[in-house]
Amino acid sequence: MATARFLGSFTDNLPAPSLPEVAFAGRSNVGKSSAINTITGVSGLARVAKTPGRTQSLNLFDIDGKWIAVDLPGYGFAKVSQTLREQWKGAIEGYLGTRPTLRMVVALVDARLPPQELDRQLLLGLDGARLPTLVVATKIDAFARSKQEGALQKLAADHGIPREAMIGFSSHDGTGRDEVRDRIWKMTRPIPTK
Ligand code: GDP
Numbered sequence: 001m002a003t004a005r006f007l008g009s010f011t012d013n014l015p016a017p018s019l020p021e022v023a024f025a026g027r028s029n030v031g032k033s034s035a036i037n038t039i040t041g042v043s044g045l046a047r048v049a050k051t052p053g054r055t056q057s058l059n060l061f062d063i064d065g066k067w068i069a070v071d072l073p074g075y076g077f078a079k080v081s082q083t084l085r086e087q088w089k090g091a092i093e094g095y096l097g098t099r100p101t102l103r104m105v106v107a108l109v110d111a112r113l114p115p116q117e118l119d120r121q122l123l124l125g126l127d128g129a130r131l132p133t134l135v136v137a138t139k140i141d142a143f144a145r146s147k148q149e150g151a152l153q154k155l156a157a158d159h160g161i162p163r164e165a166m167i168g169f170s171s172h173d174g175t176g177r178d179e180v181r182d183r184i185w186k187m188t189r190p191i192p193t194k
Contacts (some may be wrong), residue, residue: 004042007060007068009049011091014058017101020188021060021068025092026108027118028074031138034171035108036061036071039180046071056088058095067188070095070102075118096129104132104187106180111137111151111168115159123159134183135161140168140175148175 007015026032033046040063049059049071059071072095073088096105105126109119126133135156143151148168156163167183169176 002041002064004040004045004064004069005062006045006048007062009054009057009059011057011087012094014095014099015060017099019062019066019068019101020103021070021099021101022184022188023070023072023096023102023105024108025072025105025122026074026138027110027116030074030108030110031171032071032074032108035106035136035138035169036069038169038171038174038177039106039184040069045069056084056091058091066190067103067184068101075122093125096126096131102131104134104184106134106136106184108136108138109155109159111140111155112142115155119159123161132187133165134180135159135166136169136176136180137166138169138171141170141172 024032024036033050036046037043040061045061049055056073058073061069061071063069072092075088096102107122107126109115123133123135137152137155140148152166152168153163156166167176167179169180
């Protein structure tokens with residue numbers, strides 16, 4: 001069982017870089033909170049980030065003292081003003097562009113939907129920044145098991161990414177959880193020192 005420690009909610013002045021970080025990004029309602037809970041094995045963890053006043057911040061969690069999960073603000077809220085949207089786009093881009101300990105970005109997309117404009121922007125931005133990215137297709141349980149592989153192949157092709165860059169995922173039945181954990185572990189394990 002993992003233990004998570006909430007390190008805080010930040011818009012700027014993040015804690016000094018220390019452990020390897022993995023950031024989670026996606027449109028609001030994509031299933032990001034559920035995915036973070038499932039992947040870390042700490043239920044209720046990402047709910048902390050959904051409390052009022054924290055949804056537009058970067059929320060950091062220390063996982064087992066081994067890596068830091070960075071919950072980026074869910075984007076795409078229609079209700080938010082343009083100014084606020086610009087502010088938080090700036091915070092996300094600032095973080096992604098400058099954080100030296102950032103090892104990987106988990107970009108969440110909804111497996112049930114064709115690529116959304118905001119998904120395209122995110123993937124394009126990550127590609128441009130040359131950040132290692134894992135695309136996690138959430139809510140794959142919406143497809144019968146026999147249809148999942150076909151759906152993922154189509155989604156990957158529609159996004160213009162290789163099939164192996166995408167993992168089908170479900171917080172409801174645990175599909176893809178071990179594979180995502182494995183990728184995170186590979187990207188965050190300490191570099192052995194002799
Ligand atoms: P967030 O806004 O991206 O953090 O999304 P949440 O984790 O709060 O989930 C948004 C909605 O999607 C909720 O109604 C969840 O029950 C639903 N959801 C999340 N994960 C899954 C999943 O794996 N399968 C299905 N079918 N629904 C999911």
